[in-house]
Amino acid sequence: MLRILGLAMIVTASSAVGFGFAGGIRRQWVQLSALLGALGCMKSEILCRLTPIPELFSVLADYSEGAVGELFARCAAACRQNRCSPPSAVIKDALAGTPGLCLGPDARRALLELGMALGKFDMEGQCRAIGLAEARLQRELELLGQSRRARCRSYETIGVCAGLAIAVLLV
Amino acid sequence: MDELLQIRQILPPEYRRALEAAGPGQTEELRLRVGRPPTALTDGAERVLPLRTGFGLVTRQDAETIVMNAARQSAYAAADTLREGYVTLEGGHRIGVCGTAVTREGEICGVRELSSICIRVARTFYAKRSQPLPLLTGSTLVLGPPGSGKTTLLRDLIRLLSDSGRRVSVADERGELAACWQGSPQRDLGARTDVLTGGRKSEALLRLLRTMNPQWLAADEITAPEDLAAMEQCSYCGVLLLASAHAGSASELEKRPLYRRLLELKIFEQTIRLLPDRTFQLERMA
Numbered sequence: 001m002l003r004i005l006g007l008a009m010i011v012t013a014s015s016a017v018g019f020g021f022a023g024g025i026r027r028q029w030v031q032l033s034a035l036l037g038a039l040g041c042m043k044s045e046i047l048c049r050l051t052p053i054p055e056l057f058s059v060l061a062d063y064s065e066g067a068v069g070e071l072f073a074r075c076a077a078a079c080r081q082n083r084c085s086p087p088s089a090v091i092k093d094a095l096a097g098t099p100g101l102c103l104g105p106d107a108r109r110a111l112l113e114l115g116m117a118l119g120k121f122d123m124e125g126q127c128r129a130i131g132l133a134e135a136r137l138q139r140e141l142e143l144l145g146q147s148r149r150a151r152c153r154s155y156e157t158i159g160v161c162a163g164l165a166i167a168v169l170l171v
Numbered sequence: 172m173d174e175l176l177q178i179r180q181i182l183p184p185e186y187r188r189a190l191e192a193a194g195p196g197q198t199e200e201l202r203l204r205v206g207r208p209p210t211a212l213t214d215g216a217e218r219v220l221p222l223r224t225g226f227g228l229v230t231r232q233d234a235e236t237i238v239m240n241a242a243r244q245s246a247y248a249a250a251d252t253l254r255e256g257y258v259t260l261e262g263g264h265r266i267g268v269c270g271t272a273v274t275r276e277g278e279i280c281g282v283r284e285l286s287s288i289c290i291r292v293a294r295t296f297y298a299k300r301s302q303p304l305p306l307l308t309g310s311t312l313v314l315g316p317p318g319s320g321k322t323t324l325l326r327d328l329i330r331l332l333s334d335s336g337r338r339v340s341v342a343d344e345r346g347e348l349a350a351c352w353q354g355s356p357q358r359d360l361g362a363r364t365d366v367l368t369g370g371r372k373s374e375a376l377l378r379l380l381r382t383m384n385p386q387w388l389a390a391d392e393i394t395a396p397e398d399l400a401a402m403e404q405c406s407y408c409g410v411l412l413l414a415s416a417h418a419g420s421a422s423e424l425e426k427r428p429l430y431r432r433l434l435e436l437k438i439f440e441q442t443i444r445l446l447p448d449r450t451f452q453l454e455r456m457a
Binding site for chain 2: 050051052054055056083084085086118119121122123
């Protein structure tokens with residue numbers, strides 16, 4: 001009985017690791033989609049209301065959910081704390097410190113480069129910079145979308161199979 | 172209230188220290204000219220601010236950092252006022268910028284390579300206590316040279332009118348009168364005052380007239396024929412006007428075509444002239 005319980009635990013743990021990896025990919029997809037939505041909102045806020053950067057981050061924090069909302073909330077808090085912090089530094093710190101954020105290196109780079117341009121230029125320049133970041137995140141999302149299902153299924157299958165294999169070997 | 176708080180927040184640390192080291196006194200302006208030591212206009216005299224060794228002269232980067240800090244890292248949000256050569260800070264402080272004008276189709280659309288900035292401290296009027304502010308009964312023009320305290324006197328007159336039961340609407344083009352911050356005026360303009368911040372005075376005055384049903388309309392600094400045209404239109408609608416103009420006296424007004432026209436229109440019944448000793452004089456217009 002104890003042996004069966006042990007084997008079941010091994011299979012469960014291994015499957016959980018596989019499902020965890022698959023969940024990470026799903027979260028990445030959800031977060032990229034949320035970021036794209038936030039950038040759309042950012043563009044509208046700048047174009048229609050000329051919302052200054054600190055309020056813009058607050059609006060985006062309310063607009064977005066989960067880790068992306070938390071990312072912008074951290075940016076807004078940093079701006080409130082020190083108005084001399086440039087958006088590039090604020091975004092960099094928030095990217096490093098937001099828990100649960102699982103963006104790939106390209107998406108992070110796109111956000112950092114957007115931070116370098118934010119606030120520095122006129123409205124036209126802002127919209128161009130946001131458009132560029134949107135295009136890069138969209139590409140990232142498409143690439144992820146193409147392989148997302150297959151990768152998730154692979155991770156889940158590998159997790160379960162690895163657990164079963166270990167169980168068989170132990171038996 | 173610490174009137175320099177918002178200014179200190181946008182200054183690099185070294186300038187902040189220097190401003191504090193300069194000691195007490197009524198600071199009216201801070202002037203930062205690239206390649207020169209920073210100065211402060213305190214109690215009517217311009218004095219060099221003591222920076223530590225190695226920080227002796229103002230750099231272009233310092234000037235640009237201060238302007239970006241004032242614009243809250245959002246150049247696009249302050250683009251309209253920067254085109255006119257200034258940024259307004261919370262608290263109503265105004266930062267004037269000089270440098271190389273960027274032109275597009277013959278019109279100035281911005282300033283680059285900043286050469287100097289002038290931070291004007293918004294302050295509460297410090298008229299002599301023996302001279303109470305008059306409760307106005309007719310359209311009034313506040314006259315005084317630059318830096319004489321026209322805006323601060325105007326603000327106090329608006330507050331007095333408003334708190335005495337009049338509905339006052341204010342066209343605050345530069346955000347200096349009410350210093351609105353996220354919709355709330357930071358400067359007390361009274362209980363019955365409506366403020367429209369930003370936008371051209373001429374448009375704002377007519378919009379306020381149409382939408383807010385004011386008894387008094389107030390605006391700072393008449394500078395353009397459109398302002399005058401809007402005031403003329405408002406004056407025919409049973410509204411009293413309160414405004415300011417750059418001039419030492421009513422006779423000086425006659426020397427400038429714009430103000431000559433203003434005198435011809437007889438929109439204003441009286442003037443309040445600011446005197447060099449910070450007192451003022453109420454005079455009927457001829």
